[in-house]
Amino acid sequence: MGLSNLVLLSVLSQAVYQPDLQAVTERNGCSLLRAPPRGERAFRSHYAIVRRGADLIVVFRGTNSIKDWVTNLYSGPVRVTDRLYAHRGYWEAVSWEMHPMLVSLSNALAGQTNPRIYLTGHSKGGGEAILAYLWWTTNAHDVANNFPGLRGARVSVVTFGAPLVVMADEEGAASGMETAIVNYVTPLDIVPKCLARRTSWRIRGSYLESLDLIPTFLNAAWQAASTPFLGGKAAIEAFVHSTPSVREAIVYAVAFHLESLRCAKGPGFVPVGRFVELAQDGPRDLKGEAMLAWASSPGRLSFEGLWEMIVAHYPARYVEGMGRA
Secondary structure, three states: OOHHHHHHHHHHHHHOOOOOHHHHHHHOOOEEEEOOOOOOOOOOOOEEEEEEOOEEEEEEOOOOOHHHHHHHHOOOEEEOOOOEEEEHHHHHHHHHHHHHHHHHHHHHOOOOOOOEEEEEEEOHHHHHHHHHHHHHHHOHHHHHHHOHHHOOOEEEEEEEOOOOOEEEOOOOOOHHHHHHEEEEEOOOOOHHHOOOOOOOHHHHHHHHHHHOOHHHHHHHHHHHHOOOOOOOHHHHHHHHOOOHHHHHHHHHHHHHHHHHHHOOOOOOOEOOOEEEEEEOOEEEEEOHHHHHOOOOOOOOOOHHHHHHHHHOOOHHHHHHHHHHO
16 A cells, blocks of 8 residues: 555544544545444444545544443453454454444445455554454455455555554464554554553552552543543643643553553563554664564653653544654
């Protein structure tokens, strides 16, 4: 896929959060075949299907409601194959929607030979795009038999700031997905690193209790989950001008995740596919465990430094980064 098309995927991954998705698709020479469903539901994927020329793009939406947060937090691994596990909440959301999605794709591609399909999304949406691909390949025989329009389809995955969503029993178990998935990350984005280690509740509990921030954090989490995660100027200004206790709680929540990374206890979700960092001086490939390392050691960061980590995850940052690539 050419760079202009990759920029389009980042634009669509941001636009799927917004009510003007159809206008965005039309401005970019695309047609909207399926809009995300109305209403919010936990453990259901919210996605759109877009056509550009002969290609189809499935755009999964990231976290946009408190029900999405329920899906995010249901993160324990569920077995998918003999050697692979997946993020349980995302796997349930994807599995529920795969049949109607495949029906729509098959109907839209009727008569085409070797069609090209892209699965994409930002944050939670990127994680669901990866698991949709895993579901597709795991059930490849049934898909080919039941959806003739998808026979010979070339399926690729492009994500932006996606969390890690696959856990493997042994090294190399996820190698079959390596060539089909490209993950774009920004240097300070914490989301692709949060599930990299599974920490004990004793460590997590003592860390939060030592800060005496549990009530404040719960209040901040509720407010954050109730606000659409659009990543625009208004959202940034709303955060900056929120009460100090809310800002402090969110900042310490990020610090808590950093502490979790330092206190590894057991295996975690693993990087799958190719990782490309959208640095200021241009994109660069990250190799293996390098994607879990920070551009610079965060240590005990200031509010401004931790705030930059939060903003680094916004979909607008990924659109900007792809535009510079």
